[in-house]
Amino acid sequence: xxxxxxxxxxxxxxxxxxxxxxxxxxxxxxxxxxxxxxxxxxxxxxxxxxxxxxxxxxxxxxxxxxxxxxxxxxxxxxxxxxxxxxxxxxxxxxxxxxxxxxxxxxxxxxxxxxxxxxxxxxxxxxxxxxxxxxxxxxxxxxxxxxxxxxxxxxxxxxxxxxxxxxxxxxxxxxxxxxxxxxxxxxxxxxxxxxxxxxxxxxxxxxxxxxxxxxxxxxxxxxxxxxxxxxxxxxxxxxxxxxxxxxxxxxxxxxxxxxxxxxxxx
Amino acid sequence: xxxxxxxxxxxxxxxxxxxxxxxxxxxxxxxxxxxxxxxxxxxxxxxxxxxxxxxxxxxxxxxxxxxxxxxxxxxxxxxxxxxxxxxxxxxxxxxxxxxxxxxxxxxxxxxxxxxxxxxxxxxxxxxxxxxxxxxxxxxxxxxxxxxxxxxxxxxxxxxxxxxxxxxxxxxxxxxxxxxxxxxxxxxxxxxxxxxxxxxxxxxxxxxxxxxxxxxxxxxxxxxxxxxxxxxxxxxxxxxxxxxxxxxxxxxxxxxxxxxxxxxxx
Amino acid sequence: xxxxxxxxxxxxxxxxxxxxxxxxxxxxxxxxxxxxxxxxxxxxxxxxxxxxxxxxxxxxxxxxxxxxxxxxxxxxxxxxxxxxxxxxxxxxxxxxxxxxxxxxxxxxxxxxxxxxxxxxxxxxxxxxxxxxxxxxxxxxxxxxxxxxxxxxxxxxxxxxxxxxxxxxxxxxxxxxxxxxxxxxxxxxxxxxxxxxxxxxxxxxxxxxxxxxxxxxxxxxxxxxxxxxxxxxxxxxxxxxxxxxxxxxxxxxxxxxxxxxxxxxx
Numbered sequence: 081x082x083x084x085x086x087x088x089x090x091x092x093x094x095x096x097x098x099x100x101x102x103x104x105x106x107x108x109x110x111x112x113x114x115x116x117x118x119x120x121x122x123x124x125x126x127x128x129x130x131x132x133x134x135x136x137x138x139x140x141x142x143x144x145x146x147x148x149x150x151x152x153x154x155x156x157x158x159x160x161x162x163x164x165x166x167x168x169x170x171x172x173x174x175x176x177x178x179x180x181x182x183x184x185x186x187x188x189x190x191x192x193x194x195x196x197x198x199x200x201x202x203x204x205x206x207x208x209x210x211x212x213x214x215x216x217x218x219x220x221x222x223x224x225x226x227x228x229x230x231x232x233x234x235x236x237x238x239x240x241x242x243x244x245x246x247x248x249x250x251x252x253x254x255x256x257x258x259x260x261x262x263x264x265x266x267x268x269x270x271x272x273x274x275x276x277x278x279x280x281x282x283x284x285x286x287x288x289x290x291x292x293x294x295x296x297x298x299x300x301x302x303x304x305x306x307x308x309x310x311x312x313x314x315x316x317x318x319x320x321x322x323x324x325x326x327x328x329x330x331x332x333x334x335x336x337x338x339x340x341x342x343x344x345x
Numbered sequence: 346x347x348x349x350x351x352x353x354x355x356x357x358x359x360x361x362x363x364x365x366x367x368x369x370x371x372x373x374x375x376x377x378x379x380x381x382x383x384x385x386x387x388x389x390x391x392x393x394x395x396x397x398x399x400x401x402x403x404x405x406x407x408x409x410x411x412x413x414x415x416x417x418x419x420x421x422x423x424x425x426x427x428x429x430x431x432x433x434x435x436x437x438x439x440x441x442x443x444x445x446x447x448x449x450x451x452x453x454x455x456x457x458x459x460x461x462x463x464x465x466x467x468x469x470x471x472x473x474x475x476x477x478x479x480x481x482x483x484x485x486x487x488x489x490x491x492x493x494x495x496x497x498x499x500x501x502x503x504x505x506x507x508x509x510x511x512x513x514x515x516x517x518x519x520x521x522x523x524x525x526x527x528x529x530x531x532x533x534x535x536x537x538x539x540x541x542x543x544x545x546x547x548x549x550x551x552x553x554x555x556x557x558x559x560x561x562x563x564x565x566x567x568x569x570x571x572x573x574x575x576x577x578x579x580x581x582x583x584x585x586x587x588x589x590x591x592x593x594x595x596x597x598x599x600x601x602x603x604x605x606x607x608x609x610x
Numbered sequence: 611x612x613x614x615x616x617x618x619x620x621x622x623x624x625x626x627x628x629x630x631x632x633x634x635x636x637x638x639x640x641x642x643x644x645x646x647x648x649x650x651x652x653x654x655x656x657x658x659x660x661x662x663x664x665x666x667x668x669x670x671x672x673x674x675x676x677x678x679x680x681x682x683x684x685x686x687x688x689x690x691x692x693x694x695x696x697x698x699x700x701x702x703x704x705x706x707x708x709x710x711x712x713x714x715x716x717x718x719x720x721x722x723x724x725x726x727x728x729x730x731x732x733x734x735x736x737x738x739x740x741x742x743x744x745x746x747x748x749x750x751x752x753x754x755x756x757x758x759x760x761x762x763x764x765x766x767x768x769x770x771x772x773x774x775x776x777x778x779x780x781x782x783x784x785x786x787x788x789x790x791x792x793x794x795x796x797x798x799x800x801x802x803x804x805x806x807x808x809x810x811x812x813x814x815x816x817x818x819x820x821x822x823x824x825x826x827x828x829x830x831x832x833x834x835x836x837x838x839x840x841x842x843x844x845x846x847x848x849x850x851x852x853x854x855x856x857x858x859x860x861x862x863x864x865x866x867x868x869x870x871x872x873x874x875x
């Protein structure tokens with residue numbers, strides 16, 4: 081089923097407006113192109129409303145936030161809401177500083193979010209379940225499914241938690257994604273790139289739960305396929321192979337390779 | 346003829362001051378080094394005049410513009426004008442938002458531009474011929490040669506329009522460049538990188554028409570050569586091969602591979 | 611001896627807080643991961659104190675400085691000082707503009723620096739020995755060892771000067787590192803990446819002289835090993851191989867490959 085969403089992305093070629101961090105912005109643009117979307121990055125408060133109005137999804141990422149940037153995110157997010165354009169929030173480093181936690185909460189309060197995607201520490205801290213973060217990385221993984229479901233219900237959104245096993249829930253449905261490879265954590269920005277890919281799928285499919293599961297499974301599978309390349313000798317050659325595999329994904333590969341379990345309540 | 350300009354770049358090693366976007370800035374710096382120039386990026390209003398004064402060309406790119414950044418561009422541009430340093434303008438996303446269109450026009454009004462380089466939508470919108478842009482990409486390509494020539498004459502500059510066939514004109518001469526490869530559009534920032542390469546050639550050769558044609562042909566040819574690499578398996582391995590080919594370009598390869606037609610009026 | 615410091619980095623996995631430029635920030639994050647550290651980038655004045663307090667080293671790089679960013683650097687630096695967290699300063703382009711020279715001096719005056727790392731022009735200009743810079747690159751290399759030693763003593767810090775032969779001194783000890791390869795200068799940001807690696811070693815070893823020597827030797831050795839790869843065909847494939855070699859460094863490789871001479875006074 082969800083493997084067909086890849087073709088939706090490639091046929092619709094959704095425009096994904098990013099307001100994102102300066103560390104991984106190039107990778108986010110390239111992964112968007114590789115999976116089949118069209119990226120645009122714009123953060124000036126004077127233009128974000130106009131830019132988001134032309135897009136099919138908005139990705140907000142607070143990885144190198146400033147106060148002005150958060151203001152622009154909220155302005156773009158409200159425009160997206162009024163136009164029924166899905167908003168993906170990546171609360172990078174929530175919990176690492178007060179500013180990050182408060183900014184993520186402020187965005188959640190002022191903007192209707194379609195998908196919030198983070199690691200177990202970021203989501204744990206925002207949902208109240210707790211967690212420990214070091215820089216922008218979770219220390220230890222403690223998936224509290226009930227807490228994720230409540231967080232999803234409270235915000236009427238998809239909660240997507242990356243980890244060795246990814247957890248995605250809309251409050252009643254829960255999906256566990258076992259795709260992925262340890263090499264993915266050796267490069268910076270895999271989390272940011274995954275948020276861009278989630279944006280692409282949500283820009284092409286209105287069931288954001290299915291869209292998010294498809295994004296996570298496709299992304300993790302590409303990591304597995306890349307790690308198996310004989311020419312991968314370390315971090316950087318893995319990164320090249322990973323982008324190539326995202327670019328070369330097909331419905332058939334996804335069908336054969338995805339490892340997803342669903343629970344319904 | 347124009348193949349010799351590559352050696353001019355490599356001998357003079359022009360310093361190219363960029364005020365550019367945060368998405369592709371690293372690629373712009375690397376392509377500048379690869380073709381034989383020396384990149385410097387600086388955008389603080391307190392230092393742009395001093396930095397541009399030491400450079401051989403200035404590249405202005407509005408890909409992630411802010412009001413402050415446009416102010417810095419105009420200040421740097423005026424200094425460049427007073428010192429006869431060529432200014433290359435890449436009006437990324439002109440037409441996508443009012444801010445982009447107005448900023449590009451403001452720069453064109455206040456700074457003497459040597460080369461304006463964009464896709465057919467960006468140039469069409471700025472020249473009055475019209476066009477449709479989605480994010481930062483042209484939708485459909487409608488080359489209106491007469492409009493480009495008029496735009497070039499009105500601004501006393503080179504107008505360079507990227508596309509399957511690139512069009513470059515100074516208002517009387519027109520060059521059509523057929524070099525390039527579809528893989529080039531699978532990576533973000535090829536347009537930005539091309540502007541950097543145009544900056545390098547303009548920093549080494551005072552006939553900016555010839556310089557721009559040489560830049561486009563060299564750039565497209567490197568794309569063709571890269572796409573033929575057996576190790577290219579997708580977007581990212583193509584990007585690696587492309588930078589390698591820019592780095593390994595020679596006068597001989599350009600002479601053998603360029604596909605340029607000229608028209609004189 | 612110093613080869614063992616690599617394992618210290620990998621065991622402690624120091625968190626390295628960067629306030630750095632937008633050109634090479636992605637490479638700095640990836641090299642930090644590759645050598646064994648954990649990167650975090652944050653520059654908002656509201657959060658830098660909290661972020662640096664959680665880190666094991668702070669890297670300040672003025673490559674695309676603004677006034678606000680320098681203020682954030684000084685604020686973060688003072689917090690680092692109060693917590694005995696080492697601060698690495700990379701005065702990119704000092705001498706190229708008044709703003710860069712003054713900002714580097716202001717940081718040196720207001721923050722206790724553990725290691726200042728630059729090319730011979732940047733260090734020469736800041737130490738008073740003189741030098742000539744073009745953009746952000748030294749023109750000609752004039753190592754004035756006595757001047758470096760005096761500069762180190764005056765600031766009670768390590769002075770580390772990159773070049774064909776790197777020079778590192780704490781004012782009494784001097785180390786000369788002959789590792790490295792000319793291909794390293796064909797990619798942008800090697801200097802910035804080296805500062806990140808110095809940050810990683812200083813975050814894991816409290817003798818900052820040894821830490822800096824180990825960082826330089828390891829970095830240069832990875833460049834040599836990468837340049838020997840048969841698949842390296844140019845700038846970009848070298849960069850991939852270089853990151854892979856940093857990732858694959860071992861105590862044994864460093865022991866076998868480092869070229870360091872020490873002088874004691």
